[in-house]
Amino acid sequence: MRTLAYMMTILAVFGLAFWAYRENYATQQVLKETRVLRSDIADAQVRLSVLRAEWAYLNRPDRLRDLAELNFERLGLLPLRPEQFGRVDEVSFPPSGLVIEEGVEVSSYGQEADQ
Incomplete structure (x- = not known):
């Protein structure tokens, strides 16, 4: 009976060692991907600032004014x-009790185009 307990313990230790080995490499891979992503983000931030x-x-x-003058015609x-x-005080706002009685269709989804 002791032999069976020792064998089960040894198998459990081997199983846990194998699991820890795989987790270690999976963690290293994720850390490597994280470093790559952080580098990509830093590069994107530099490009965005440029x-x-x-x-x-x-x-x-002054440049836009010159372009407007060149292309005035x-x-x-x-x-x-x-x-x-x-x-701002010159802007006329609608009355607060505004009631919209009829809606206006603004989408042409599902309608065939007139040609």
Whole structure:
């Protein structure tokens, strides 16, 4: 009976050792993937900061004004003037008791296009 208990104990130890061995390598693989993902995230953040800087550079008001002047005939863009902007207190808001009686269909889903 003792021999059976010793054999079961030895098998349990071997089984736990095999399980620990596999878990160790699985953990190392996950840590490696995590390092790769963190590196990818850092690279993406650097690219994003470069893209934001380029966007800010391309949207400079003086550059956009020059582009609007160059393409005035094609686009018909007019320069913005301060008097074109209003104040918040000049905005007319709908009355608070507004009741919408008829809805408006804004989706064309399921309808055939007229051609």
